Amino acid sequence: MTYCVGLLLNAGMVLLSDTRTNAGLDNIATYRKMFHFEEPGERVISLTTAGSLSVTQTTIARLREAIDDPDATEATSIMKAPTMLKVALIIGDMLSTVRQEIDEKLSTMKQSASASMIVAAQRRGGPMRLFLIYPEGNFIEATEDTPFLQIGEHKYGKPILDRVVNPNTSLADAEKAVLLSMDSTLRSNLSVGMPLDLCVIEKDACRVSRKRRIEAGDDSFRLMSEAWSKALRDAFTQITL
Amino acid sequence: MTYCVGLLLNAGMVLLSDTRTNAGLDNIATYRKMFHFEEPGERVISLTTAGSLSVTQTTIARLREAIDDPDATEATSIMKAPTMLKVALIIGDMLSTVRQEIDEKLSTMKQSASASMIVAAQRRGGPMRLFLIYPEGNFIEATEDTPFLQIGEHKYGKPILDRVVNPNTSLADAEKAVLLSMDSTLRSNLSVGMPLDLCVIEKDACRVSRKRRIEAGDDSFRLMSEAWSKALRDAFTQITL
Structure with missing residues (x-):
C-alpha cells in the first residue's frame, strides 16, 4: 500500500509520499515514490506514484527515455x-x-497489476495544474472546490484535509496539513511507512522550491506527531456533549 | 454502506450505528441497524448490523423466532x-x-450478499463481551488492548478512537468518542447517514441503560460537531512544524 497526497493552493503546490512497498505482508521494502522532471525557471513536473512497483518503475523509466x-x-x-x-x-x-x-504477463498467473499517479506541473507563463492519473490513463484535476488529491490509502488522512485545507492555505500550513494527514495514515495502516518525501513548488517558480526527506527517527516529525496527539486529546476533553 | 462502532470499557459498553441503506446511489432509505434483546437485570444482548439488508433483516427475524x-x-x-x-x-x-x-439465490444473477454484526452482551454474573461476527459466522472479541470494534466504513472514524479510547475511558467520554468518530465518517462518506442510534449498557446492569436516537437536525450533535471542527482547526493552528 501507499499514501500520497497533493495540494493545489494559490501560493503553490505541495506533494507528500511515503516509501513503503510490499509484496505480501512478509516482504517489505523502501522505494522512492516521488519523481521530479525539471528545467528550472521553465518547467517543473513532480509526480508521486501508487500501485504495482513494476508498473510505476517502468512508466517512469520510459518517460525518461x-x-x-x-x-x-x-x-x-x-x-x-x-x-x-x-x-x-x-x-x-x-x-x-x-x-x-504487465497485466497481460500477469494474466497467465490469474493476477493483475495497477497503478495511479499524482502529477503537479507548471510551465513558464502557464497555470499550476495538479492531476490524478488513473490506471486506465484518464485523469481528473484539482480545483478550487477540491484543492487536494490523494492516491493509495486515502481514507484515514482525509478528515484533517477536509477540515483545514482550502486554496488560501499558506504553504507552511499546507506542509503541516499533509504531514498530519500522513501521520494519521501511518498510525492506522502498517503498509504505509517512513521515510517520507515532501516537496514544495512555489507558484510561478517553475522549479522544485524545496525537497525534504523525513527519516523514521526525524525529531521534528515526531514532535509534531506528539503535539498533534496531545492537541487532539485536549480538544476531545474540552468538547461537551 | 454503514458505520457501526462498539466499545468495551471497564464501566460498560457503548454502541453506535447509522441508519442509511442504499441500493446503488439513487436508492437511499433509512433502516434501524441496532437491535436489543433484553431480560432486564438478567441478560442484555444489543447488536448492530452492516451489509445486505435482506441478510440482516432475515437473520434478526429468525433469531426472534x-x-x-x-x-x-x-x-x-x-x-x-x-x-x-x-x-x-x-x-x-x-x-x-x-x-x-441468499447468496445462492443471488448467484443466478452473478451477485452476492454479505453482512457482519457487532454484538454487545452480558448475563447476570458473567463478564461483558463484545463480539464482531463475520459473514462466515466466525467472530473476534474486543480486548483490553483493542477495546473497540467497527463494521462498515471504518477508516475515517478510526484515528480518533485510536487516540482517545482505552478501557478506563468513562461512559460519557465513550459516547463523545463514538459520536466524533461517526461525525468524521458522515463528512467523508455519503453512504453513511443520519439519524443515528446510540445505546449505553452499564456494567453489570444487564439491561440497556440508555438509548438515544439522534435525528438529522439534532442541536446537541450539531453543536458538538461544530465545536470539534473548531477545536481541530485551533489545534492545527497551534501545532508548529
Whole structure:
C-alpha cells in the first residue's frame, strides 16, 4: 500500500509520499515514490506514484527515455509538450500502456497489476495544474472546490484535509496539513511507512522550491506527531456533549 | 454502506450505528441497524448490523423466532444460551446460514450478499463481551488492548478512537468518542447517514441503560460537531512544524 497526497493552493503546490512497498505482508521494502522532471525557471513536473512497483518503475523509466530520445517531440516528451494538459495525456497514455503490458504477463498467473499517479506541473507563463492519473490513463484535476488529491490509502488522512485545507492555505500550513494527514495514515495502516518525501513548488517558480526527506527517527516529525496527539486529546476533553 | 462502532470499557459498553441503506446511489432509505434483546437485570444482548439488508433483516427475524419458539432450547435461543460465547455462536451460525441461502439465490444473477454484526452482551454474573461476527459466522472479541470494534466504513472514524479510547475511558467520554468518530465518517462518506442510534449498557446492569436516537437536525450533535471542527482547526493552528 501507499499514501500520497497533493495540494493545489494559490501560493503553490505541495506533494507528500511515503516509501513503503510490499509484496505480501512478509516482504517489505523502501522505494522512492516521488519523481521530479525539471528545467528550472521553465518547467517543473513532480509526480508521486501508487500501485504495482513494476508498473510505476517502468512508466517512469520510459518517460525518461522519451525525454532523452534525440528524436523527442512535443507529442512524446513531457519536457517538450506545449501544455501541462498534454503532459498529463502523455503520462496517462504511458501508464495505461505499461499497465496493460504487465497485466497481460500477469494474466497467465490469474493476477493483475495497477497503478495511479499524482502529477503537479507548471510551465513558464502557464497555470499550476495538479492531476490524478488513473490506471486506465484518464485523469481528473484539482480545483478550487477540491484543492487536494490523494492516491493509495486515502481514507484515514482525509478528515484533517477536509477540515483545514482550502486554496488560501499558506504553504507552511499546507506542509503541516499533509504531514498530519500522513501521520494519521501511518498510525492506522502498517503498509504505509517512513521515510517520507515532501516537496514544495512555489507558484510561478517553475522549479522544485524545496525537497525534504523525513527519516523514521526525524525529531521534528515526531514532535509534531506528539503535539498533534496531545492537541487532539485536549480538544476531545474540552468538547461537551 | 454503514458505520457501526462498539466499545468495551471497564464501566460498560457503548454502541453506535447509522441508519442509511442504499441500493446503488439513487436508492437511499433509512433502516434501524441496532437491535436489543433484553431480560432486564438478567441478560442484555444489543447488536448492530452492516451489509445486505435482506441478510440482516432475515437473520434478526429468525433469531426472534427462535426466542419465541415454545420449543426453544439453550442451543437455539440467545435468551436461553448459558454463556455469551454461546450467544455469539448462535448468532454467527444464523448469520452464516441466512447469508448462504441468499447468496445462492443471488448467484443466478452473478451477485452476492454479505453482512457482519457487532454484538454487545452480558448475563447476570458473567463478564461483558463484545463480539464482531463475520459473514462466515466466525467472530473476534474486543480486548483490553483493542477495546473497540467497527463494521462498515471504518477508516475515517478510526484515528480518533485510536487516540482517545482505552478501557478506563468513562461512559460519557465513550459516547463523545463514538459520536466524533461517526461525525468524521458522515463528512467523508455519503453512504453513511443520519439519524443515528446510540445505546449505553452499564456494567453489570444487564439491561440497556440508555438509548438515544439522534435525528438529522439534532442541536446537541450539531453543536458538538461544530465545536470539534473548531477545536481541530485551533489545534492545527497551534501545532508548529
